[in-house]
Amino acid sequence: MPLKIYNSLTRQKEIFEPINAPYVGMYVCGPTVSGESHLGHARPFITFDVVFRYLLHKGYKVRYVRNITDAGHFEEEGKVAEDKIATKAILEKLEPMELVQKYTQLYHWAMDQFNNLPPSIEPTATGHIVEQIEMIKKIIADGYGYEANGSVYFDVVKYNDVYSKKNQPYGILSGRNLEEQLDTTRELENQEEKKNKVDFALWKKAPAEHIMRWQSPWGEGFPGWHIECSAMATKYLGKKFDIHGGGMDLQFPHHECEIAQSTVCNHELPARYWMHNNMITINGRKMGKSYNNVIKLSELFTGNHPELTQAYAPMTVRFFILQSQYRGTLDFSNEALQASEKALKRLMEGYEWLKAQSFVGEAKAKDEALDLQLNKWIGELTEFMDDDINTAKVVANIFEIIPVINSLKDKHITQDAVATSTWNHVQSQLVVFIESILGLKVEAGANLEQLKGVIDLLIEIRKESKANKDFATSDKIRNQLMNMGIQLKDEKDGSMSYTFS
RNA sequence: GGUCCUGUGGCCGAGUGGCUAGGCAGAGCUCUGCAAAAGCUCCCACAGCGGUUCGAAUCCGCUCGGGACCUCCA
Structure with missing residues (x-):
């Protein structure tokens, strides 16, 4: 093509x-x-x-x-x-x-x-x-x-x-x-x-x-x-x-x-x-020095600007830009950036989970319609990029796939709903499109390994207290971590996961 | 004034002459000790007025609105 x-x-x-x-x-x-x-x-x-x-x-x-x-x-x-x-x-x-x-x-x-x-x-x-x-x-x-x-x-x-x-x-x-x-x-x-x-x-x-x-x-x-x-x-x-x-x-x-x-x-x-x-606009007007309406990148990343209600991570900004096609104007607003921030989070969480899975075997699809649909969505990613770099459509299709991934994760569907080869195809293609082409990445903090160890320990304690019906302790751990921007989530299988917000 | 672009649901944004992108927000449900997350469902928009067409948000005209550029300015 x-x-x-x-x-x-x-x-x-x-x-x-x-x-x-x-x-x-x-x-x-x-x-x-x-x-x-x-x-x-x-x-x-x-x-x-x-x-x-x-x-x-x-x-x-x-x-x-x-x-x-x-x-x-x-x-x-x-x-x-x-x-x-x-x-x-x-x-x-x-x-x-x-x-x-x-x-x-x-x-x-x-x-x-x-x-x-x-x-x-x-x-x-x-x-x-x-x-x-x-x-x-x-x-x-x-x-x-x-x-x-x-x-x-x-x-x-x-x-x-x-x-x-x-x-x-x-x-x-x-x-x-x-x-x-x-x-x-x-x-x-x-x-x-x-x-x-x-x-x-x-x-x-x-x-x-x-x-x-x-x-x-x-x-x-x-x-x-x-x-x-x-x-x-x-x-x-x-x-x-x-x-x-x-x-x-x-x-x-x-x-x-x-x-x-x-x-x-x-x-x-x-x-x-x-x-x-095309231009990025703010309140419908081109952002430019002559209009005195610019938000500098350092201001954007720190939230230090009167127009900003919060700081926005560089990846959020990148994703915000890629959610539109490059030849159209793109209007800045806190609401729009916040929408991108949440969307990117959901996208990357689903993606990271899928990336960590390994699909082995040669199982055929039980749900052929879903299998076909997944392959279609993946195939279209190339078509959309080929059509004048339409990253907006690429992102939209990835969001069609995310619920399927999450459904597998939450066991709403079983792995054999879709052929093993399809899962592998989805996995490898998403790596290509999300990371290599769109250039999106998970933001990793410093000392991440140690932090992970500490969180794992807290999770262990929380599991124990939950098992003992000591919800005061379990809630305390979850809520205090939440205050620090670490969100614990109880998964369906009894395990716990977390994300940094 | 000249040239050109544009007007999509609460917000941001794709898109094609007929098969209702997607995200965020909102509502309901499922799951769940609670919460969050996640999943499912709902919310069927295309500035206005004409015209072309079997059929237009998508084509044409007009009206109204918004924007860009118009040379020393980074």
Whole structure:
């Protein structure tokens, strides 16, 4: 069964065919590390982590490149605008690379919390200034870039004129029409250097107070926002690669500009499939810095934010994101996160139990309908992933299976209701989908083994007191543990199990 | 203003021209010393108004509502 993904470039689902199978090149726009990542940032990184995992599962050899934007205009978060002018104060207090280091580490920590696999290559903009300058030189040499006042701009109008004839007009990705852009774009400052207001910067001259600056053929400055992705994608994935991903808000202008730059340099569209995840909203509005409505990841994990009624574990957040399809908006609320938290708990408990079972023998199914149904649900998991990475449907199907697992656990059904081979199939496939593809895991605490030993001891005492009808003691053990967030459960067979809440 | 997306049950969210996703919450039942967990059952929604169709939440039009982007901004 082929994998189909929605290609923003063609606005339809297409069968995914790598340029050089089994190799797949995927580039995803990473974070700007001038501040801490927030919930909205988590979505693309989790979404494309699942894409990465699924491609690996499919047997592709994937090179996943996700950049770190650490060049550009930097200011410490929370500082008022005047600080920018106070050059001396900034120089004394703020070393850009110190900021970059801090937020890069924080970002890596968050990615790890989410159980995101590290990308194959994580290039930084500052580490590729040379490549960017070379690319700009090439664009100028080809007549699509021009220098003005120490800055270099891309000539969008010329590009559009020439490439429209090749059916690759500027706006090919976002469906924009350049003439309309010229008519409707609002007035902005510092536009007088440009030939046309639609032109974008390839290189910016650094003002005196700007602290991140590099030497270039056009003087001291810093690269334009878009060029780093073009330069690094070309360097590590080649002139044409398979997938380019990122948030929908980057489609225009960022990805459009990338296409223009790369096309001029490499004479072909850079990526075949463009994938864009939708936004996370809060109260119906995009979560973003400009709306001042972000919840940072550290705040989310600690519950330390006015909008939050509690802390949410990274896995809860991951699961919350995977419960929707990546192309739809996803609305944040405490209610929704709490629903995900409970759902994930139920899912993982059922799953963990099944995983610990061993099914031996060659028994045939007594309940053929159930057997068939289980196989169908499992089989559909692949279909759903193949249909544009529909994790929402995958999760839904897993929830069809969970009650069957719990029924076996609670002996509402017997093991021979379903063929041994089916149980083994369900077991192995759930490991693949839940752990390898969705990337979900049980959060394990420290010193877990000792803690388990202590709990087992308490369980033993509780069993004894129950046997002696000493319910005061048995209840005390259960209730006190409950207060500490450890929930004891009496099982049907007289044993006791527990979960950490 | 321009371009585009969208409106699903209390909440979050899938989805297809006809076969009522799933989760959470709520109700009942079973199990059980009690509790929790679990299982079973119930809660049959698709903004409004027209149209196409044997049949539309799913296609078309209009109305109302929400949102995204519109180039130096990370």
